[in-house]
Amino acid sequence: MNEFVRKLDVVAQPWSREEFEAKLRAVGPERYHDLHPFHKMLHGGKLDKGQVAAWALNRYCYQEAIPRKDAAFMSRTHDRDLRREWIHRIHDHDGQLPDEHGGIERWLVLTDCLGLDRDYVMSMRGALPATRFAVEAYVRYVVEQPLVVAAASSLTELFAPSIHRERIAGMLANYDFVNDDVMAYFKRRLSQAPRDATFALEFVKTYAYTRELQEACVEAVKFKCDVLWAQLDALYLAYVEGMIPPGAYNPKS
């Protein structure tokens, strides 16, 4: 009986806010995609232009999905203040004012400079199927999971600034086809990501009020790391090992 009570107690007791935050943050050093060999090659200047193009072409699918993911999130809450906060993520990606370029447009400047045709990039026809599967799994996750868990899946942004800083430096130093203008997306994310992450972290810490929800939020951060990691795995096999799946972009043709 005592043992049973203790067991229940262990399951049910929520972590303190500090403990919970520490668990969320601990996922990064174990699973964030800055640990992936493809990223190390990208930042270290070990990829050729075709390989960087394959990365940018595939990563476009991820960029393209983010506003859909955020709209799905907003569609699920009755809280107007939450929507008013969250909506700026969509503006950031899509742009709002007539001549304002959002993150997706800035991404297309990168794919332009890599010699990729815009229509081809935007059609996503040449993207790896594994990229599309991973990205859409993320959108579905935000549609289907409890709202606070859906919010937690965005918390990989806690780990993003360091990767972006490293990427800007590494890509500018190593690739002559990349210049300051092209890196605009990442520069902007240096300031946006922490602001988004701070809000989402506070939201998650407040509304994951049971141990079960807290654990699900930690799992959400792992899930999101899986989404990012799987994209680099697919790039690595196709464009480092050379096993390009049928129908996917081939830099050499």
Added chain:
Amino acid sequence: MNEFVRKLDVVAQPWSREEFEAKLRAVGPERYHDLHPFHKMLHGGKLDKGQVAAWALNRYCYQEAIPRKDAAFMSRTHDRDLRREWIHRIHDHDGQLPDEHGGIERWLVLTDCLGLDRDYVMSMRGALPATRFAVEAYVRYVVEQPLVVAAASSLTELFAPSIHRERIAGMLANYDFVNDDVMAYFKRRLSQAPRDATFALEFVKTYAYTRELQEACVEAVKFKCDVLWAQLDALYLAYVEGMIPPGAYNPKS
């Protein structure tokens, strides 16, 4: 004007039944996963027991999704006769009578004999994220696409018997941990798949009555090949190249 009319004409004219069927069948020799290096290794006896276990563990996710996919398909039609035909696919996988073992149970006999814990396999915790993303993309596809296109995505079964025949022979000849009982799943599929495929092919040929739907059906077969190919790509990177993602099954630990 003439050119415009001709262009419309080209777009709108449906293929003949024979031409349509030929286009559907032509996808296999170009994209079916029997062309993948991992399959060649599997059938050729080039994998060790841990690699075969990784394959079986991951492929379990696919088996597990099939009845959900078929239930999703059935949920979308008002045609009772169609449901009465389609439902036997669910019986085939889940079993129906009290002691009847369906395809999923037979798959677990395979994972048993490979030394994998059933609870672990069924939890899918050790599966590659890319596997789960691909498999769930298939389920979503059947939920979201026009019904005839959803049906067309099952037509990879047209190409399955030859792969199953090759697999049975190759695995029995090459792996001493595989016996006749274990191969029961594939033996059963030798007779089931053609029956399912014949019905689905007839259905698709009848109800894809515009060129647009016919083209979408051909794309559906390609999509399904992508789903299968992406699973083998992920297995190859993790268990042939040795780049196992964080948290995934590791045969050596």
